[in-house]
Amino acid sequence: MKLYTLVTNRELAVATNDVLDTKRIRLKILAFIDSVSELGEQARVYTFWHDHAPAAREEMLETYVQGMTMLMSVGFDMRIDSLKQYEELPGDVALDELMFRVYDSALKLKSSFSPIDLENTLDDYFHLGFALGFTIDEVVLSLNE
Numbered sequence: 001m002k003l004y005t006l007v008t009n010r011e012l013a014v015a016t017n018d019v020l021d022t023k024r025i026r027l028k029i030l031a032f033i034d035s036v037s038e039l040g041e042q043a044r045v046y047t048f049w050h051d052h053a054p055a056a057r058e059e060m061l062e063t064y065v066q067g068m069t070m071l072m073s074v075g076f077d078m079r080i081d082s083l084k085q086y087e088e089l090p091g092d093v094a095l096d097e098l099m100f101r102v103y104d105s106a107l108k109l110k111s112s113f114s115p116i117d118l119e120n121t122l123d124d125y126f127h128l129g130f131a132l133g134f135t136i137d138e139v140v141l142s143l144n145e
Contacts, residue, residue, distance in 0.1 A: 028074045029110045035067035045095045064129050065142040080115050098128040
């Protein structure tokens, strides 16, 4: 996957230990979850105390890409060489449900450190991004900036 290659090439400059650094991975997953929450607030998925419109699309895209970068960085720390191609999930799913799916899969990844759970988290996060109207081309372009 082109996105994963872009992120991991940045990570190669960082020295890694031979032992899986689970504490570092867990902290990155926490940072990812925080980014998802920030995105949800910007999109006004669950903000009850504001009458404001959602944040600008560019601001939400930047937050989304930050989360994507953090999640793919987790994959690098787990020493995952490649990822399956994303397959779009069918049907309309509410944004709040998509956010719950991302949280659930990220928390499962935190416990398992499984490549399958990383792929599931990425799938859920892609689905959230697509539901917010982001395209894969926009995400790749933002990663290159």
